[in-house]
Amino acid sequence: MKKIIEEVLEVEEKVGLELKQARNEASEMRLAAEKEVAERVNSANIQARELIQSTVEDAKTEAERYREEKLRDAEQGKEAFLSENAGKIDGLIDDIAGIVLSGGGERESD
Secondary structure, X not given: OHHHHHHHXXXXXXXXXXXXXXXXXXXXXXXXXXXXXXXXXXXXXXXXXXXXXXXXXHHHHHHHHHHHHHHHHHHHHHHHHXXXXXXHHHHHHHHHHHHHHOOOOOOOOO
């Protein structure tokens, strides 16, 4: 009977050691998996940040190009307007100058 008890205690001790070793291995595997997940998440965050930054830079470049194009168009439109209406503008300036010089531009004081 004593021998059976000793064998049972010995088996329990071995099982206890094996369970402890299995728990340690499981813990190491869990930590390794968590580390890998954290590294992948970090890598994905870096890639997302780079993609967003690149997209923002592209949008800024495109917006600046569009702005420059519209400014050029407006400048060309202004030049065309002034060129097409140069005679009318000169006429208006002459009329205004004539009015001012003839005294028609004076106001009566109240």
